[in-house]
Amino acid sequence: MHQEQVLPESAAAVARLLQAAGHDRQIVLLPETGKTSAEAAAGLGCSVAEIAKSIVFRRQSDDAAVMVIASGNNRVDERKVAAITGPLAKADARFVREKTGYAIGGVCPIGHVEKVILLIDRDLMQYQTVWAAAGHPHAVFAMTPQQLQAMTGAPLADIALNPD
Numbered sequence: 001m002h003q004e005q006v007l008p009e010s011a012a013a014v015a016r017l018l019q020a021a022g023h024d025r026q027i028v029l030l031p032e033t034g035k036t037s038a039e040a041a042a043g044l045g046c047s048v049a050e051i052a053k054s055i056v057f058r059r060q061s062d063d064a065a066v067m068v069i070a071s072g073n074n075r076v077d078e079r080k081v082a083a084i085t086g087p088l089a090k091a092d093a094r095f096v097r098e099k100t101g102y103a104i105g106g107v108c109p110i111g112h113v114e115k116v117i118l119l120i121d122r123d124l125m126q127y128q129t130v131w132a133a134a135g136h137p138h139a140v141f142a143m144t145p146q147q148l149q150a151m152t153g154a155p156l157a158d159i160a161l162n163p164d
Contacts (some may be wrong), residue, residue, distance in 0.1 A: 011139035035105035037072030065099035118154035
């Protein structure tokens with residue numbers, strides 16, 4: 001008999017959000033942490049590029065959280081993001097938790113405690129399935145890039161740092 005996984009409360013809250021949104025896929029608990037894209041990809045057996053990692057910045061003008069949902073193998077070009085959102089500063093762990101409701105390593109693209117400015121890395125659109133954090137460092141969920149965009153309402157952007 002298949003036993004239901006007991007999700008940590010933060011991941012259970014994301015599961016409820018996904019269910020309310022009509023999302024048809026379950027949250028997966030990784031045996032090892034998924035704090036980095038490489039760790040998550042190894043645990044899922046997918047490529048690092050298929051991990052939709054959430055990177056949070058602090059907008060200097062108003063302290064708003066700016067979240068970039070990036071392909072796991074892309075480094076985010078802060079200048080490209082700032083050209084869209086305005087000047088940025090680094091966000092520390094306290095700021096990330098205060099603005100999103102999630103701890104670094106488990107920041108989900110949905111269900112934030114405050115309004116977050118979101119951008120989606122257009123490079124994610126080339127994959128059939130992408131995986132995002134589900135509110136906890138061990139919890140992830142799968143979706144199509146189109147579902148990610150529909151769930152978040154976020155625009156696509158060219159945010160990848162191009163190697164010089």
